[in-house]
Amino acid sequence: MDIKVNVREAPGDCYVVDLSGEIDVYTSPKVKDAIGELIDRGVYFLVINLEKVRYIDSTGLGVLIGGLKRVREHGGSVNLVCTNPQIKKIFDITGLVKIFGIFESEDAAMKALV
Amino acid sequence: MNPVVEHSHKELVELRVPSRPEWVALARLAAATVANRLRFSIEEIEDVKLAVAEACTAVIQHEAHGEFIDVTCEALADLLRIRVRDSGRQGVARAQAPNMNFDEARIAGLGVFLIRTLMDEVSYDVSPQGTDLLMVKRLTAATDH
Numbered sequence: 001m002d003i004k005v006n007v008r009e010a011p012g013d014c015y016v017v018d019l020s021g022e023i024d025v026y027t028s029p030k031v032k033d034a035i036g037e038l039i040d041r042g043v044y045f046l047v048i049n050l051e052k053v054r055y056i057d058s059t060g061l062g063v064l065i066g067g068l069k070r071v072r073e074h075g076g077s078v079n080l081v082c083t084n085p086q087i088k089k090i091f092d093i094t095g096l097v098k099i100f101g102i103f104e105s106e107d108a109a110m111k112a113l114v
Numbered sequence: 115m116n117p118v119v120e121h122s123h124k125e126l127v128e129l130r131v132p133s134r135p136e137w138v139a140l141a142r143l144a145a146a147t148v149a150n151r152l153r154f155s156i157e158e159i160e161d162v163k164l165a166v167a168e169a170c171t172a173v174i175q176h177e178a179h180g181e182f183i184d185v186t187c188e189a190l191a192d193l194l195r196i197r198v199r200d201s202g203r204q205g206v207a208r209a210q211a212p213n214m215n216f217d218e219a220r221i222a223g224l225g226v227f228l229i230r231t232l233m234d235e236v237s238y239d240v241s242p243q244g245t246d247l248l249m250v251k252r253l254t255a256a257t258d259h
Contacts (some may be wrong), residue, residue, distance in 0.1 A: 025171040026135035055160075057167050058225035059175075086160045093231050094224060 003027035005034045014045040014113055016106065020052035023060030031060065035067040044076025047109045051083050056090060068100065077101070079109040125151065125189040131170075133179045133200060141185045142167040145196055148187040152194055152253060161232035162194065162251055168225040169198040169247050193234075198247045 003021040010016050015038055023031055038046065048064065050056070068078045079101040082088050091097045103109040129144045131137035145166040149159045166185065173179045180201025188195040230236050235250035 022139070024135070024167060025138055025174060055163070057164055057171065058228060059171060061224060086157065089157075090164070090228070094227065 003030055005030055007034055007038065010047065010110060012045070013043065014047060014110065015043050016047045016049060016110075018049045018052070022055040023053060023063070024055065024057045025059045028059040028063045032063040032066065035063065036070075039067065039070050039074075044071040044074040045113050046071065046076070046078045047081060047106060047113060048078060049081040049106055049109075050087055051081055053082075053084065053087055056087055061090070061094065061096060064100070065096070077113055079103060079113050081106050081109045127187040127189075129185045129187075130182050131185070133174050133181060133183050135171075135174060137183075138167050138170045138174070141170050141183065141198075144185065145187055148189050149194055149251070152189050154194070154251070154253065158251065158254075162196070165229045165232045165249055165251075166196060166198065168229050169196075169249070172225055173198070173200040173245065193250055193252045196249045196251075198249070200245055 003019060003023055006018040006020075008016050008018070017031075017034060017038070019031060021027065035046070035048075046067065048067075064078070064080070071078055080091075080103065082091070082102050083104055088102070091100065091102060101109065101112050103112065125148070127144060127148050129141060131141050142163040146159050146163045149162040154162065170183050170185070173183050182201055184197075184199045184201075186197040186199075188197075229247075229249065232251075233249040234252045236248070238245060238247040
């Protein structure tokens with residue numbers, strides 16, 4: 001079990017963080033570091049692509065919330081790409097759908113970001 | 115079929131894992147395997163996986179946890195009963211302890227909230243011997259084959 005993190009630059013001042021695998025108490029520090037490094041570099045507009053994430057728990061949600069909180073301090077935003085019904089369910093029942101922009105495609109997430 | 119008789123036929127799976135993050139995946143997969151034996155739906159199996167992971171995480175993320183986490187899964191005729199125990203002093207109950215900072219408490223609270231939402235019954239007992247969390251997931255009519 002692992003998480004793969006890929007960071008790539010997108011048009012504008014945006015970056016996309018592709019996550020693949022499972023985000024839990026063991027793997028979430030890796031995600032936190034990747035997002036934290038981007039924010040430390042002054043990147044405040046992020047799309048986090050969860051399409052290939054098979055599992056997320058509260059520690060993973062915590063990392064995403066923490067990232068969103070940090071970018072908002074700088075007027076930034078985080079949008080998520082999520083198509084997995086089980087992952088979406090977690091965002092639904094925790095009420096995080098009201099906090100994050102959650103989109104079916106990366107294009108839609110990017111367009112809504114800028 | 116007499117449900118009382120059915121309850122006497124159970125499969126018991128006991129797992130002891132070190133109280134460390136890298137072992138939570140094994141605990142949740144073990145619980146999911148037992149849930150699968152009971153023919154829960156895929157969505158319900160995912161609920162069980164997440165609830166067990168949150169319970170283990172709650173134990174690990176707090177200071178005074180013990181060396182191991184014991185996960186016991188009892189597959190009965192119409193329900194899955196899961197017990198998560200640590201050998202420290204508190205686990206889930208400490209998730210809302212006042213000495214946590216606000217963000218930590220919110221995330222820990224999220225884990226407890228998820229457990230309570232995803233499982234049908236949740237109770238825990240905190241004693242000097244450790245925290246004993248009991249969760250029950252019932253087979254619904256739609257998934258009971």
